[in-house]
Each structure stands twice: as C-alpha cells, then as structure tokens.
Amino acid sequence: MTIVIKRSKIAAALVGTMALAGSATVAANVDLSRLQAEQTQIHNRSAQSQERIDSLFEQSRELLADYREVVSQYESLRVYNDHVQRLVEDQQSQLNSLQRQIDGIEETRQGVVPLMYRMIDSLEEFVALDIPVRNENRTARVERLREIMTRSNVTDSEKFRQIMEAYQAEMDYGVALNAYQGDLTINGETVAVDFFHLGRVAFLAQSLDQRNAWRWDNEAREWVSLDGSYLNPLTQAIRMARNQTQVDVVRLPVAAPENAE
Structure with a gap:
C-alpha cells in the first residue's frame, strides 16, 4: 500500500514536471515566432527602405545627367550667341560703311549733275565754233543729251556715259x-x-x-x-x-x- 502511494506521488510529480516543461516550451515557441515575425517586418522595412534609396539614387543620377546636359547646352548656346553677336557687329559695321558710301554717293551726285550740265554747255559751244563737219548730227547729239538730262528713268551714270561718248566722238573727228x-x-x-x-x-x-x-x-x-x-x-x-x-x-x-x- 505504501509503495503504491509513493509511486503515485512520483508519477504526479513527473506529470507536473512535464507540464511545467511543456508550458515553458510553448512559451519559448511563442517568443520565437514573435521574433521571427519582427525580423520579417524589419527585413521588409529594410527592403522597402533600400528600394526607396535605390529610387532616390537613380533619380539623383538622372538629375545629374540632366544638369550636365543643361550645362553643356548652356556652353554651346553661349559660344553660339557670342558667334552671332560678332556676326551682328560685323554686319552693322558693313551697314554703317554702306551708309557712309551712300551718303558720299549722294554728295558726289550733287556735284556730278552740275558738272554734266557744264560739260554739255561746253560741248555745244565747241560744236558751234568748230568746223561744221556733220554739223546737223553733232548739234542733234547735244540736244539729245539735254533731253536725257531731264528724264528720270535714265540713271546719272548712263547720262554721264553718253556725255563721255559724245566727247569721244568729237575727238574722233579730229583724226578722221x-x-x-x-x-x-x-x-x-x-x-x-x-x-x-x-x-x-x-x-x-x-x-x-x-x-x-x-x-x-x-x-x-x-x-x-x-x-x-x-x-x-x-x-x-x-x-x-x-x-x-x-x-x-x-x-x-x-x-x-x-x-x-
């Protein structure tokens, strides 16, 4: 009887011990699962952070490339603008030179027109005093020159050319x-x-x-x-x-x- 009771107590003690051990194992498993879950969350957050970092890095690279392209375009535009500016300055210089020439031509024209009239007067006087070789033709030529001088559709250069031709014709009469x-x-x-x-x-x-x-x-x-x-x-x-x-x-x-x- 006594031996049975002791065995029962020993069995109960073993059961209790095993129950405690099982409780501790369960608790340990719960903590491990929570740790694993937290590690998974940390890993996921780390992956997400890395993705954001990678995205920001790629964006910064693109921005840097864009910046360098803008800088390159700016330099090219600056060189081109300097080139265009020099062309504009040269063209302006040529325009100023042409304007000065035009002004000079106008002044020359103001002096040439009276000269042409004096040349015609001298030619008419010469024909009147010279020997009357083909007198009618020479007199008609002088009258034609006077008529040309009043025509607006004949340039001053053409008027002067015809006057010089008339003088050349008079010179030819002297050796013909x-x-x-x-x-x-x-x-x-x-x-x-x-x-x-x-x-x-x-x-x-x-x-x-x-x-x-x-x-x-x-x-x-x-x-x-x-x-x-x-x-x-x-x-x-x-x-x-x-x-x-x-x-x-x-x-x-x-x-x-x-x-x-």
Whole structure:
C-alpha cells in the first residue's frame, strides 16, 4: 500500500514536471515566432527602405545627367550667341560703311549733275565754233543729251556715259579721214557736193560734177572757192577716204596754224 502511494506521488510529480516543461516550451515557441515575425517586418522595412534609396539614387543620377546636359547646352548656346553677336557687329559695321558710301554717293551726285550740265554747255559751244563737219548730227547729239538730262528713268551714270561718248566722238573727228555727201548753199543756191575732211586740218567740198570746189574758212565762218588746180587732188582724196584707191600724198589747201602769243 505504501509503495503504491509513493509511486503515485512520483508519477504526479513527473506529470507536473512535464507540464511545467511543456508550458515553458510553448512559451519559448511563442517568443520565437514573435521574433521571427519582427525580423520579417524589419527585413521588409529594410527592403522597402533600400528600394526607396535605390529610387532616390537613380533619380539623383538622372538629375545629374540632366544638369550636365543643361550645362553643356548652356556652353554651346553661349559660344553660339557670342558667334552671332560678332556676326551682328560685323554686319552693322558693313551697314554703317554702306551708309557712309551712300551718303558720299549722294554728295558726289550733287556735284556730278552740275558738272554734266557744264560739260554739255561746253560741248555745244565747241560744236558751234568748230568746223561744221556733220554739223546737223553733232548739234542733234547735244540736244539729245539735254533731253536725257531731264528724264528720270535714265540713271546719272548712263547720262554721264553718253556725255563721255559724245566727247569721244568729237575727238574722233579730229583724226578722221572721211568723205560723205550732202548739200552746200553757195550764193543762195543749193549744190549737191562731196564733203571731205582730214581731221580738223582741212574741210573741203566738191560738186558732184567735179567742176567746182570750196574750202571752209573757219575764221571767217564761210566757204571760199578753190581754183581748178585742186580739183583732181581733191577727187583723189575723196576716193582715198572711201577706200576706193590707195592712200597717197596729195596736195590740198589747209588752214595755216596760228602763232601762239
């Protein structure tokens, strides 16, 4: 009886001990689960934080790249703007130079126009005082120049060019060997003649029937009859001027040179 009771007590003690041990194990398992849960949460939060850090780092890299691109574009724009500024300054300098030239041209024009009128006046006076070689053509040329001067559709440069051409034509008369037909009024009668001039040295006329000849006296401003000894030489000179015979020496009356005082 006594042995059974002791065994029962021992069994009860063992059961109690095991119960306590089981309670401790359960408590330990609960703490471990909570720790694991907290670690999982910490890990998740760490992962989330890392993701945010990675995102911020990537954004900072993109911002840095954008910044560098903006800086590069700014430098390029600054260099280009400096280049454009130099071009603008050079163009402005050219415009200023052109404006000065235009102003100078206008001043020159104001001086050239009166000069052209004086040149026409001098040309008209020269034609009136010169030997009357093709006098009608030369007088008409002077009148044409005066008419051109009043036309707004003709530039000043063209007007000046035509005046210079007229002066050149007058110079050519001084060296030309020429013959042409025309009418000559002698003693109130009109005679068909061959005119001949050797520069301004001699201006002669011969009737088409080759029976009469005249010499222009520029000092007296009239035609003077020539004797018959000049008829054949004058006929030959007229033929030479028309390239109808070879150039040769002929005897013709010429105006005596005046002595310079």
